[in-house]
Structure formats: structure tokens, C-alpha cells
Amino acid sequence: xxxxxxxxxxxxxxxxxxxxxxxxxxxxxxxxxxxxxxxxxxxxxxxxxxxxxxxxxxxxxxxxxxxxxxxxxxxxxxxxxxxxxxxxxxxxxxxxxxxxxxxxxxxxxxxxxxxxxxxxxxxxxxxxxxxxxxxxxxxx
Numbered sequence: 001x002x003x004x005x006x007x008x009x010x011x012x013x014x015x016x017x018x019x020x021x022x023x024x025x026x027x028x029x030x031x032x033x034x035x036x037x038x039x040x041x042x043x044x045x046x047x048x049x050x051x052x053x054x055x056x057x058x059x060x061x062x063x064x065x066x067x068x069x070x071x072x073x074x075x076x077x078x079x080x081x082x083x084x085x086x087x088x089x090x091x092x093x094x095x096x097x098x099x100x101x102x103x104x105x106x107x108x109x110x111x112x113x114x115x116x117x118x119x120x121x122x123x124x125x126x127x128x129x130x131x132x133x134x135x136x137x138x139x140x
């Protein structure tokens with residue numbers, strides 16, 4: 001009987017040990033899957049960070065080019081304004097033309113802000129001269 005009890009206790013111990021090993025193996029498998037998922041997420045995030053970093057670098061280069069172009073345009077504008085000023089100052093013919101008043105139609109055009117689209121242009125037209133639909137002939 002003692003031998004059977006010792007055998008049963010041994011079997012019970014071995015069974016408990018197998019159960020612990022099985023549970024630990026499942027835990028290790030789940031942990032490995034989680035680690036692989038975390039690594040994939042990290043790789044994806046690294047790729048996204050690299051993509052965004054590259055985009056920022058391209059945007060900075062484009063902004064620098066735009067700033068250079070803006071500076072060049074500003075310098076050209078200043079040159080032309082200085083040239084016009086010197087021509088007005090030095091040439092009496094240009095000075096007299098420059099000092100003449102603009103025609104009334106031009107003055108009226110300059111009083112309105114620039115039209116920024118078809119709707120803005122249509123709103124500026126007088127109501128007694130509406131726009132004609134596209135493709136229609138002139139009204140008689």
C-alpha cells in the first residue's frame with residue numbers, strides 16, 4: 001500500500017509538474033506573440049517617423065527655395081521701383097506723364113478690390129448689364 005501511495009504521490013507530482021510546464025509554455029508562446037506584435041508595431045512606427053522626417057526635410061528645402069525666390073522678387077521689385085523713381089525724377093516727359101490724372105474709368109477700376117473668382121466678378125457687374133450664359137450669342 002505504501003508503494004502504491006508513493007507511486008500515486010509521484011504521479012501526482014509529475015502531473016502537477018507537467019501542468020505547470022504546459023501553462024508556462026502557453027505563457028511563453030503568448031509572450032512571444034506579443035513581443036513579435038510589439039516589434040512589428042515598432043517597425044511600422046519607425047517607418048512612419050522616417051517618412052514624416054523625410055517630408056519635413058523636403059518641406060524645409062521647399063520653404064528655403066520659396067524664401068530665396070521671394071527675396072529675389074523683392075530685390076527685383078526694389079530695383080524696378082528705384083528705376084521708375086529715377087526716370088520720373090530725371091526725365092521731364094515721363095514726369096509730366098506721371099503727374100497727369102488717370103481717366104475716370106481707370107480710377108473706378110482701382111477703387112474696387114481685385115476679383116478673386118467668378119462670383120466676386122459677377123457681383124461687381126452692374127445689374128443692368130448681366131453676364132451672358134456661356135455659348136449663347138449676343139443679345140439684340
